[in-house]
Amino acid sequence: MGKKLKLVMLLDDNAATNFIHKKFIAKTECTDDILDFQSGPDVLSYLKAPENTLPEILFMDINMPIMDAWEFLREFNMLRREGLNDIIIILLSTSMSPSDNEKAEKIEAINEILQKPLSTESIAAIVHKYFP
Numbered sequence: 001m002g003k004k005l006k007l008v009m010l011l012d013d014n015a016a017t018n019f020i021h022k023k024f025i026a027k028t029e030c031t032d033d034i035l036d037f038q039s040g041p042d043v044l045s046y047l048k049a050p051e052n053t054l055p056e057i058l059f060m061d062i063n064m065p066i067m068d069a070w071e072f073l074r075e076f077n078m079l080r081r082e083g084l085n086d087i088i089i090i091l092l093s094t095s096m097s098p099s100d101n102e103k104a105e106k107i108e109a110i111n112e113i114l115q116k117p118l119s120t121e122s123i124a125a126i127v128h129k130y131f132p
Contacts, residue, residue: 003131004029009055010036011043011072012092013064020117021059027120030127031056040067044075047084054081057088057126059118062100073107085109088130092116 008031010018018036025034035055037043046052062069069091076084091113093100104110111130114122 003127005031005056005127005131007031007033007035007053007055009043009058010034010060011038011040011058011064012036012061013038013066014061017061017117024118024120025123028124028127030123030131040064040069040072040075043072044079047076047079047081050081054083055087056131057090059090059092061116062091062093062113063095070103073109077109088126090114090126092118 008025010021012018012021015038018038022034022036025031033053035046037046043058047054060069060072067075073089088111089109091100091104091110092115093113094116096113096115101113104113112126114126
């Protein structure tokens with residue numbers, strides 16, 4: 001694997017999914033620091049704090065209670081902090097619905113949509129693609 005990332009972040013309301021994805025990310029050895037969150041507002045609070053390290057990659061579930069990915073991205077786009085535009089945002093979905101793909105294509109901040117669950121191979125491919 002090439003560059004070691006400072007931080008990879010997970011956002012999924014399902015703690016078990018976050019746990020599995022953390023294991024897969026750790027297996028790729030692409031980072032030593034993985035943060036997981038279960039709600040969009042918690043991630044936004046983290047990102048707003050200037051003392052917090054920004055993730056290089058954010059893997060985010062689309063369908064979550066409280067705040068789904070679309071609402072999160074509206075709020076995210078209003079944040080003002082240097083480096084936010086450099087975060088690679090990967091949406092995750094179990095359904096891969098055409099409407100989600102259409103929405104994602106219209107939002108510049110989204111880099112890709114992948115099917116859940118992630119695998120070590122899909123994570124390694126994302127890291128290699130964006131951080132060769």
